Amino acid sequence: MSQLKIEIMEQKKQVCIWLTREESADEAVQKEIMQLLKPYREKQYFFAIYRSGTQDLTEMTSALLIYNIKRSAEREVLKEKAAQEY
Numbered sequence: 001m002s003q004l005k006i007e008i009m010e011q012k013k014q015v016c017i018w019l020t021r022e023e024s025a026d027e028a029v030q031k032e033i034m035q036l037l038k039p040y041r042e043k044q045y046f047f048a049i050y051r052s053g054t055q056d057l058t059e060m061t062s063a064l065l066i067y068n069i070k071r072s073a074e075r076e077v078l079k080e081k082a083a084q085e086y
Contacts, residue, residue: 024051
């Protein structure tokens with residue numbers, strides 16, 4: 001049995017599982033997860049399985065932040081233009 005990182009939140013009826021790249025690729029781990037989730041599925045819990053990515057987290061987060069800042073600025077400009085038209 002592997003050392004899965006699992007968080008069970010009874011009050012919210014949620015189960016979160018974090019997997020490394022190796023665990024994500026391991027069929028035995030996938031079967032283990034299905035067995036672990038079975039009793040929670042019967043209780044109608046929400047499941048979130050987080051899988052480690054293959055790209056650089058810092059680089060991707062930076063790109064996302066830059067995109068969101070630009071998008072926010074674009075929306076603000078459109079909002080100001082719409083306000084000037086009225």
